[in-house]
Amino acid sequence: MPNAVITGTGFYVPEKVVTNEALKEYYDTSHEWIVERSGIEQRYFASLGVGPSDLALPASQAALNEAGISAQDLDLIIFATLSPECWFPGSGCFLHRLLGLDTTPALDIRMQCSGFIYGLSIAEQYIKTGKYKHILVVGAEVQSTSIDFSNEGRTVGVLFGDGAGAVVVSASEENRGIRSTHLHTQGEHIEKLWVPEPSSRKSPKVSPDLKGLYPIMNGREVFKHAVQRMKEGILEAMQAEGWSPEEVNLFITHQANLRISMAVAEWLEQPIDRFYNNIQRYGNTTAASIPICLAEAWRTEKIKKGDKIILAAFGSGFTWASAALIW
Ligand code: UT7
Secondary structure, three states, X not given: OOEEEEEEEEEEOOOEEEEHHHHOOOOOOOHHHHHHHHOOOEEEEOOOOOOHHHHHHHHXXXXXXXXXXXXXXXOEEEEEOOOOOOOOOOHHHHHHHXXXXXXXXXXXXXXXXXXXXXXXXXXXXHHHOOOOOEEEEEEEEOOHHHOOOOHHHHHHHOOEOOEEEEEEEEXXXXXXXXXXXXXXXXXXHHHHXXXXXXXXXXXXXXXXXXXXXXXXXXXXXXXXXXXXXXXXXXXXXXXXXXXXHHHOOEEEEOOOOHHHHHHHHHHOOOOHHHEOOOHHHHOEOHHHHHHHHHHHHHHOOOOOOOOEEEEEEEEOOOEEEEEEEEO
């Protein structure tokens, strides 16, 4: 059975930096409140007209370059996003066209903040069964066009940012790569974090006040579940591999809130610097957050060849997922 190894990483964020101070134009908020409650200091917003596939293109090109392959060598694209260009087709088809591909399959998935690890898990199966050799897994979001910029939206609106991350997963005989992935969903909590429209239960699909297009979140409930489920996910991945927390070189948790990562680190009795965090600079980029962390940690040498890495994510659905990797 071949191993599924991440051979290339890449990330891209749009040029426009949006500081906490800048959000005061829309919200009754402060830099201090946002930093204290979430750790976020700034995020990036895409220009109007830019979709997640546009952000995914440079991230994917960087991942392909690092892997030493061209887009034509890909056997599959897996694209995770909750903010696609349109109702259909998915962003994977848009990226496919931007990459100049002919008939390579593109598979769109959602799964929100857990989307990247779900995608990695799908790639892992296709590689380990021998069906495919090179798969591009992308997480990309343009969330700035789904933010409620009226004061009603301030709790959620200060959290999100735009960006993209990508990895190439390749078949390899080397004894490393994705060791295991662990996926969970609990639909009973859908309404605690969701965007209810456009909805095919309605005609027209959007209510006249357009409020259904904005995320609705019960922040405190989501926070509690996020800490609990990411703990469980980390434990599940470590147990599957027989790794102790001390043996793991780096933990990468979905960047939802710095306080969530800190609570998970404290429970594991590990110093916070063993967790890679960049939410301070990017905000919550949903499906893009883990691949952005991976690409950045690799470039800044926080990850080295042979390192044991645990990934964990939690998000709307509720969904949660974890993975154990040897880099
Ligand atoms: O990626 C998917 C997963 N998402 C998450 O994991 C997010 C989980 N939740 C959270 O991160 C936190 O719940 C938030 C950061 C969203 C909010 O932090 P909190 O400590 O739970 O604050 P809160 O919603 O309980 O609000 C506390 C106070 C309220 O005022 P009162 O009622 O105490 O007077 C809010 O009205 O802060 C007020 N508030 C704000 N103040 C300034 C809410 N939003 C803001 C704001 N600026 N942007």
